[in-house]
Amino acid sequence: MMAGGNWNGFAVNQKVVFIAVLRISLSLKFCELSKGCAMSRSKFFGYWLPVHDEDSAREAIRMSGLPVLVMGANGALLALVALVQPEPNPFLIASSAGIALLLILLAFRIRAGHAAWIPFVLTLFFAFMAASFTLSYLEWTLAGQTQIGGAQIALRWVVPIICLILVVGGLRGWRWLKSHGETVSF
Structure with a gap:
């Protein structure tokens, strides 16, 4: 539950966005640690081409x-x-x-x-x-x-x-x- 127990539509949207950002950041961190990752930091999700x-x-x-x-x-x-x-x-x-x-x-x-x-x-x-x-x-x-x-x-x-x-x-x-x-x- 959010602070104060409010589960209005906006609080749920905040939680969904927070979970999505957390999952992306954890995926990137795992990708950095694994040596065989196809996505490198220099490519910005593959869009920044060297x-x-x-x-x-x-x-x-x-x-x-x-x-x-x-x-x-x-x-x-x-x-x-x-x-x-x-x-x-x-x-x-x-x-x-x-x-x-x-x-x-x-x-x-x-x-x-x-x-x-x-x-x-x-x-x-x-x-x-x-x-x-x-x-x-x-x-x-x-x-x-x-x-x-x-x-x-x-x-x-x-x-x-x-x-x-x-x-x-x-x-x-x-x-x-x-x-x-x-x-x-x-």
């Missing part, structure tokens, strides 16, 4: 195309949601669909190994993160700043943080290629 040669740099660049694809899918979803509204906004639909198409094309170009798009995509990604952060803050403010509202918003940031790790890994791969005189193409 960049030490041309092949690893190109792999990090290819993996950075996945967050761009996620952003493009998000834009396409926004266009679809705007399309089915009772009063559709043609500008919002056209701009969201155009941005989604651009991001999806960029994602496939990056996945094909065209690393010159990485700085442009990183700029777009940080603009996307800033907009998401602003919207999350506004949602939290409008929701009355409750703890459960804050927890839901924080959980919504798990995927963008993983995407940020992949995009920064792509930038590391791009920088490695540039510093070693490798050619990068659009």
Whole structure:
């Protein structure tokens, strides 16, 4: 039981989150102690790719195309949601669909190994993160700043943080290629 014997919905959610975090940390500790663990500390659950040669740099660049694809899918979803509204906004639909198409094309170009798009995509990604952060803050403010509202918003940031790790890994791969005189193409 929680302090005071309260088992309301929020206390149960706190307990579930605590148990999940405890299980993950114990799994990581066991993984550190065992020598045959596939998950190393330097890889951050496999998302932080080490960049030490041309092949690893190109792999990090290819993996950075996945967050761009996620952003493009998000834009396409926004266009679809705007399309089915009772009063559709043609500008919002056209701009969201155009941005989604651009991001999806960029994602496939990056996945094909065209690393010159990485700085442009990183700029777009940080603009996307800033907009998401602003919207999350506004949602939290409008929701009355409750703890459960804050927890839901924080959980919504798990995927963008993983995407940020992949995009920064792509930038590391791009920088490695540039510093070693490798050619990068659009």
